[in-house]
Amino acid sequence: MLKYIVFVALSVFYFINISTQDKPNLPLTPKCLGCICEAISGCNTTRMCSGDVCGAFRLTWAYWADGDKPTVGQQASDDPTAYANCANDPYCAAAAVQKYMFKFYQDCNGDNVVDCHDFAAIHKLGGYGCHAPLPDFYTQRFQQCKEFIGGSFV
Numbered sequence: 001m002l003k004y005i006v007f008v009a010l011s012v013f014y015f016i017n018i019s020t021q022d023k024p025n026l027p028l029t030p031k032c033l034g035c036i037c038e039a040i041s042g043c044n045t046t047r048m049c050s051g052d053v054c055g056a057f058r059l060t061w062a063y064w065a066d067g068d069k070p071t072v073g074q075q076a077s078d079d080p081t082a083y084a085n086c087a088n089d090p091y092c093a094a095a096a097v098q099k100y101m102f103k104f105y106q107d108c109n110g111d112n113v114v115d116c117h118d119f120a121a122i123h124k125l126g127g128y129g130c131h132a133p134l135p136d137f138y139t140q141r142f143q144q145c146k147e148f149i150g151g152s153f154v
């Protein structure tokens with residue numbers, strides 16, 4: 001159920017994601033955002049910070065900063081609570097993910113396309129380390145989500 005709520009929440013991005021550029025401003029489709037969310041946290045949207053990560057996308061402060069520090073509402077990005085508030089908000093966190101992927105857009109697995117498999121690797125391993133192997137657990141949850149959704153998946 002939660003899964004679907006998040007999908008509906010994220011699907012708003014679908015309407016502004018249509019682009020024919022090589023490097024789209026919003027590289028991730030809603031399905032891709034949803035499956036990265038599933039893989040990283042089971043897409044658990046309960047507000048929480050643990051260690052150095054917050055929210056359903058498990059964003060670090062550095063990731064959020066590289067994602068251009070989006071904020072919830074009109075909050076200033078230098079407000080001490082801005083990062084945790086954004087990371088704990090699925091829309092705001094997804095906006096940070098999109099910006100981060102725009103910045104680190106690359107073919108991580110060497111298959112000559114940049115798609116959600118690359119974004120999943122960038123999300124987990126970072127923009128400078130995405131060629132490394134992914135943890136099995138993360139890959140399995142990502143694949144299960146992909147199969148569950150079916151259809152065209154990029």
Ligand SMILES: *[C@@H]1O[C@H](CO)[C@@H](O)[C@H](O)[C@H]1NC(C)=O
Pocket residue numbers: 042044045046048
């Ligand atoms: C979501 O995370 C919270 C906080 O860690 C936890 O208490 C809860 O059981 C989790 N929910 C699911 C469905 O895993």
